Amino acid sequence: MAREVKIAPSILSADFARLGEEVRAVEAAGADWIHVDAMDGHFVPNLTMGPNVVSAIRPHVTTFIDVHLMIAPAEPYLGAFVNAGADLVTVHAEAGPHLHRSLQSIREAGAQAGVALNPATPVSHVEHVLDDIDLILVMTVNPGFGGQAFIPAMLEKIAAARALVGDRPIRIEADGGVSPQNAGDVVRAGADVLVAGSAIFGGDYAERIRAIRQAAG
Template structure:
């Protein structure tokens, strides 16, 4: 297991770029991850879908275990699942660096997050576009990452929602109030054009799928996103 880093500068520092393997060529996943790592990716984003919480299926613990033994990158495992309690132990054992749970999922979220932390992992909470940010408050002093979905979760390739900057900004205010180094990560429709809007609103970590793995030149694609983000800090 590789540890997820803490923000380099609080409250908003050098932007981290986390390519999402959901958009990678699965027949050549190892090679694509290697290219992303060599291009300067900060960590990998692993979307786990159960076909219930979202209408899609994706990866399991075996994928995370394989990546943990292959790549020198942390893995932020995003549990888009109805019952996260069923998934936490398998992904911890597989080598996840952090587990991000949805605030809209079932179960005692605080207890589940505490369980993740007790195993030495970072933990995060994700919110959908229509979820009020005030629902994050009970967990703000516990979590290491807040993931704002800038699309409706379940499928890659969607467009960045115009309402996202306002939600990102409101989440940044919550993080600032805690006085803690919490990542504000944004996932959905991130590319060289939308990265700027996300960072200006307060994001310091960006998940990019098609904008990285859907391009023929992964190094240039990642570089373009980073340049757009860092000129907006």
């Protein structure tokens, strides 16, 4: 099923001293979603933001807040992120033993649910929860830090995720190293949500979003 490609700037690369202004600016520049990377310094080697940041930006965001939890365990915090204003919460398949229960908890709290897969994690990990998810996030870099180079082998993985999804209304999100140089390949492989951090926040927002969108076709 062909779906409109969404551009989701990651606020991990934004200026945290003026975060409200930053999310308003990227929305005005054409962003479709706002992507929030929550990291715990345990599941990944970095410590970033929690539900309070989602709550703080919610009044400034008129579109869709896409929260990616790189935390373990995630279960105790799912409701807090939804209550803070997340429209979609994605948990890692590798972050705990009860993926299905986590997905149920997210949906019961009132948000869409996604599953993220690290580069070495096979797509088959989501095979038995396809009816419980709205999105598969394919990590196209190793999780934990912005500014990394795209891993080319992940194009094949994105294609495998798209094939597994079939006609289900599940989005495929590519997260990490996405730029105008590879956005076309990423979309042709099957992704329809493109997360970009430094590729957008490193310059003129409108110009950079437009370049990614044009490259995506």
